[in-house]
Amino acid sequence: MSDLKIDVGHDAAAPLALRRLGAVGPGAAVSRRRPGPLLQKPFKWLALIISNRSTGRASSWRWLLLAAFFMRAAHAQVDEKVVLPAFAIDRTEVTIGQFERYVRATGTVTRAEKEGGGFEFGAGWERRPGWSWRQPDGTIAQNKLPAVHLDFFEAQAYCRWAGGRLPSGAEWQKAGFTELRDTPPAPWVKDRTYPWTTGESPNGANTSDPDPWPRAAPAGATRAGVNGLFDMGANVWEWTTDANGKERRTVGGSWWYGAFNMKADVQAFKPADFYAVYLGFRCVYDLQPNRRSQ
Numbered sequence: 160m161s162d163l164k165i166d167v168g169h170d171a172a173a174p175l176a177l178r179r180l181g182a183v184g185p186g187a188a189v190s191r192r193r194p195g196p197l198l199q200k201p202f203k204w205l206a207l208i209i210s211n212r213s214t215g216r217a218s219s220w221r222w223l224l225l226a227a228f229f230m231r232a233a234h235a236q237v238d239e240k241v242v243l244p245a246f247a248i249d250r251t252e253v254t255i256g257q258f259e260r261y262v263r264a265t266g267t268v269t270r271a272e273k274e275g276g277g278f279e280f281g282a283g284w285e286r287r288p289g290w291s292w293r294q295p296d297g298t299i300a301q302n303k304l305p306a307v308h309l310d311f312f313e314a315q316a317y318c319r320w321a322g323g324r325l326p327s328g329a330e331w332q333k334a335g336f337t338e339l340r341d342t343p344p345a346p347w348v349k350d351r352t353y354p355w356t357t358g359e360s361p362n363g364a365n366t367s368d369p370d371p372w373p374r375a376a377p378a379g380a381t382r383a384g385v386n387g388l389f390d391m392g393a394n395v396w397e398w399t400t401d402a403n404g405k406e407r408r409t410v411g412g413s414w415w416y417g418a419f420n421m422k423a424d425v426q427a428f429k430p431a432d433f434y435a436v437y438l439g440f441r442c443v444y445d446l447q448p449n450r451r452s453q
């Protein structure tokens with residue numbers, strides 16, 4: 160379920176109309192409020208269009224259909240984030256598909272691509288020719304797999320491009336272990352801090368323990384955890400901004416390890432310029448002051 164609030168201006172009929180048109184998913188809350196910081200341009204156009212109903216019934220519905228088109232396109236983008244009290248956070252690890260949009264927009268060529276391939280642990284760290292975010296295991300991979308083989312700075316650059324930043328370890332831990340949604344679906348309990356990012360047990364995460372995923376799992380394939388987030392534990396390690404000299408803390412463990420590395424108190428630092436097949440990231444997004452509740 161989404162915590163997304165969609166602004167539709169001041170038209171009382173618009174929320175129901177949009178649902179009937181299928182312009183918003185069942186998890187989205189459609190409300191009549193001032194536009195929030197996460198509203199993308201299509202939403203703002205929609206708010207403007209629906210607010211202005213002085214042109215008569217037929218014209219108004221034509222505009223509504225046009226607006227629904229923009230709404231559907233924008234919804235898929237915004238629903239990739241979960242809005243928490245202090246910040247929003249990516250629902251999943253940044254995927255190959257998302258990173259590809261960044262690469263197309265910026266022309267970025269990553270270090271793993273320029274330097275001959277990413278790393279995997281064998282007899283020590285071994286460079287794998289041709290392995291990169293696009294080909295995490297040496298072959299073109301599906302878009303929903305996590306983007307890996309990216310160092311801290313490359314991950315940070317992506318988040319900035321996306322309008323966010325990398326989380327601190329404390330922010331990541333809060334989002335990963337404490338249920339912060341106002342009305343979480345069962346069995347989640349607001350304000351409860353769980354022992355695992357997946358709740359009372361690590362079941363459903365992609366670790367090296369028996370599970371359906373021998374290597375990285377695609378976004379949304381594992382069991383949703385605290386705050387509706389996927390893969391905060393295991394799948395791939397995630398970069399944070401916590402620094403120890405030239406190293407940065409990575410969190411959550413990965414498919415290479417057992418569940419023990421999912422725990423909140425794990426301190427795993429890696430060189431900031433390191434990249435590997437087990438190492439990805441997600442971004443957080445600061446809220447505007449009128450959306451910040453603490």
Ligand SMILES: [Ca+2]
Pocket residue numbers: 365366367368369370371372373374414
């Ligand atoms: Ca696994």
